[in-house]
Amino acid sequence: MQLAEMGDQHSGASGQQGFPRDRRLLKTDEYSSVFNFRCSQGGSFCRVYARPNTLANARLGIVVGKRELRTAVARNLAKRTVRELFRLHQADLAALDFVVRIVKPFGKSDVLLVREELLRLLHKSKRCQKS
Template sequence: MNDAPCYRFPRGMRLLKTDDFSSVFSLRCSRGDAWFQVLSAPNGLPHARLGVVVGKKVDRRAVGRNAIKRLVRETFRTHPEGLVGLDIVVRARRPIAPGERAQARAALLVLLNRSGKCRT
């Protein structure tokens, strides 16, 4: 009846525990560019899970850090293809100016697609 895609980001699709993040950091396949570093590891689940790391060194203001997190989550939710069965941690490397959001989103999509190929 409703053929619209589901863009929710439920709790089961998030990396929440320190152990989950640690396993991705230790068993990782890493890709990076000027804005982001994307680390991935297989999780054995029928869906992908996402964790986002934005430190205070990237942007001192919480508003900027939260904007980066929203951009990453939105990109992950709207482009889930090719990421099934992966735990993904996205680490921000630098602040994103409002005029650079489209470029940063495109760069993140490229990194996510490349990390989908890391399944060893």
């Protein structure tokens, strides 16, 4: 990442490009409420659960199990990929709480496929708003 990009990423002026705490699911109850709502979309690498929230913006939670991705390097790559995609597209997403669960291992060579799939699933999850 170049220095100019890093400066833009952390600038507080726009507020739309960061990933602050108010855009994250933090508590177990928040995750449970999304899972219990039972509205999900599945793909080959991940499954996206969604639930409407009362906020003006989308929030994200990530679940990556050791069973699916055995090494910490692989789990961190998965989480970075999901967070980065959410960060870049959060303005386009509906006011939903999303939980992304990784269901199949992937490596660096598959990151573009995972991003495309995840973006498609996040936008498909708008259906959960009407439930």
